[in-house]
Amino acid sequence: MDHMTHIFHRNPRQSLPVAVGGEGIELIDQSGKRYIDACGGAAVSCLGHGHPRVVNAIKAQVDTLAYAHTSFFTTAAAEELASMLAASAPGSLNHVYFVSGGSEAVEAGLKLARQYYVEIGQAQRRFFIARRQSYHGNTLAALSIGGNAWRREAFLPLLIPAHHVAPCYAYRDQLAGESDAQYVQRLADELEQKILEIGSDKVATFVAETVVGATAGAVPPLADYFRKIRAVCDKYGVLLMLDEVMSGMGRTGYLFACEEDRVEPDIVIIAKGLGAGYQPIGAMICSDKIFNAVVEGSGFFQHGHTYIGHATACAAALAVQTVIQEENLLANVRQRGEQLQQRLREVFAEHPHVGDIRGRGLFVGVELVADRASKQPLAPAQRTHAKVKAEAMARGLLVYPMGGTIDGRQGDHVLLAPPFICNAIDIDEIVHRLAPAIDAATGYAT
Ligand code: PLP
Numbered sequence: 001m002d003h004m005t006h007i008f009h010r011n012p013r014q015s016l017p018v019a020v021g022g023e024g025i026e027l028i029d030q031s032g033k034r035y036i037d038a039c040g041g042a043a044v045s046c047l048g049h050g051h052p053r054v055v056n057a058i059k060a061q062v063d064t065l066a067y068a069h070t071s072f073f074t075t076a077a078a079e080e081l082a083s084m085l086a087a088s089a090p091g092s093l094n095h096v097y098f099v100s101g102g103s104e105a106v107e108a109g110l111k112l113a114r115q116y117y118v119e120i121g122q123a124q125r126r127f128f129i130a131r132r133q134s135y136h137g138n139t140l141a142a143l144s145i146g147g148n149a150w151r152r153e154a155f156l157p158l159l160i161p162a163h164h165v166a167p168c169y170a171y172r173d174q175l176a177g178e179s180d181a182q183y184v185q186r187l188a189d190e191l192e193q194k195i196l197e198i199g200s201d202k203v204a205t206f207v208a209e210t211v212v213g214a215t216a217g218a219v220p221p222l223a224d225y226f227r228k229i230r231a232v233c234d235k236y237g238v239l240l241m242l243d244e245v246m247s248g249m250g251r252t253g254y255l256f257a258c259e260e261d262r263v264e265p266d267i268v269i270i271a272k273g274l275g276a277g278y279q280p281i282g283a284m285i286c287s288d289k290i291f292n293a294v295v296e297g298s299g300f301f302q303h304g305h306t307y308i309g310h311a312t313a314c315a316a317a318l319a320v321q322t323v324i325q326e327e328n329l330l331a332n333v334r335q336r337g338e339q340l341q342q343r344l345r346e347v348f349a350e351h352p353h354v355g356d357i358r359g360r361g362l363f364v365g366v367e368l369v370a371d372r373a374s375k376q377p378l379a380p381a382q383r384t385h386a387k388v389k390a391e392a393m394a395r396g397l398l399v400y401p402m403g404g405t406i407d408g409r410q411g412d413h414v415l416l417a418p419p420f421i422c423n424a425i426d427i428d429e430i431v432h433r434l435a436p437a438i439d440a441a442t443g444y445a446t
Helices: 052-064 076-088 102-119 140-145 149-158 180-198 225-235 288-296 311-326 329-347 384-394 424-442
Strands: 019-023 026-029 034-037 093-099 127-131 162-165 203-209 239-244 267-270 282-287 354-360 363-371 400-406 409-416
Touching: 034 424, 052 311, 076 093, 076 282, 076 311, 093 102, 093 288, 102 140, 102 203, 102 239, 102 267, 102 282, 102 288, 127 140, 127 180, 140 149, 162 180, 180 203, 180 225, 203 225, 225 239, 282 288, 311 329, 329 354, 329 363, 329 424, 363 384, 363 424, 384 400, 384 409, 384 424, 409 424
Parallel strands: 127 162, 127 203, 203 239, 239 267
Antiparallel strands: 019 026, 026 034, 093 282, 267 282, 354 363, 363 409, 400 409
């Protein structure tokens, strides 16, 4: 399509095909070409496209009531969805605040964390600690805590102060001879040191993606990492906020990714899989402790947007979550996820440019390298991740690659996040199309 249109795309020099339809796991462009949506945009379309139950729920909600402002009304869709989420969220995470997407949900979480300390008389707590190689959104506060240096560079003078520690990224950072337990302890010690350096009474919240998504390619934490982190946070009265915008809502085979880590955060952030792309919706879920501090303190969360608790978005998300529960899709995510990793390991067993395959459930990353043995990253100027995307699209496959220099560290990876409705044949076909795309992009001839 001619790029001189009026829509301001993220990359205005790029011409994009026009998406005209979606059926099941496929998207269709204006030429009739079909693409297997193996990344759901960016881990969004967990039920694929055109799911009749979700489409009908949206139609029914619009027919009845599309929207009512939350300073006047609540709605049945919002109430029911909140109850459903509270019932499935870990422990005392019982209070759900609906917004329109991930960044908004992160902003709400950061502001609530700050307000919590004001409510309980610890207003000096104003610093956030997050991790390098992380992404929490593009609004200014979310960008401030994100560890993605190139995204932040132009906006540095506008950002709020934030501190960063290392992510749990075993493939890159675990030392030779270091056990998992030693590595995890080293990371927990680093967080403790950072808290002490800032001043233990000045830190408000530690923020992390439970499984790192876009910036590192589906990197799960090692067992016990978050339990150790939780213990450090508790020791110094620091809140733990987990960003599950990508990894939450069943993507890892658990509704909340942190269930697998047996850790309960004070705040959890969800978005993409919540509405599965049928409507824009995200949510911030907080614990009884935080909620009660607001109710018993000022009585008002000093935050809000026009579209919070949007009735149609909530109705769509309610339908999505009902389908996931009733069709037992989390079990399918776990099974198909295992198959996906296994097939990738078989196909890329000897590939000199595939360094690591990791993930949880249907949230899988493939890290590309110049040399498998030394783990030497590919040169950023080669833009291998962009080539993989183009080669995959040419073969009718959508994957979500990321690369270049991210927070001082070079790396290229491909993120796979297929719909939860995939069957075994679909998974084989995804790998069948991805393998030649990676060969072509890395210049490797099998
Ligand atoms: N947090 C994480 C972990 C994300 O992956 C994203 C988006 O990719 C966001 C936050 C921001 O979400 P949104 O793009 O909906 O604002």
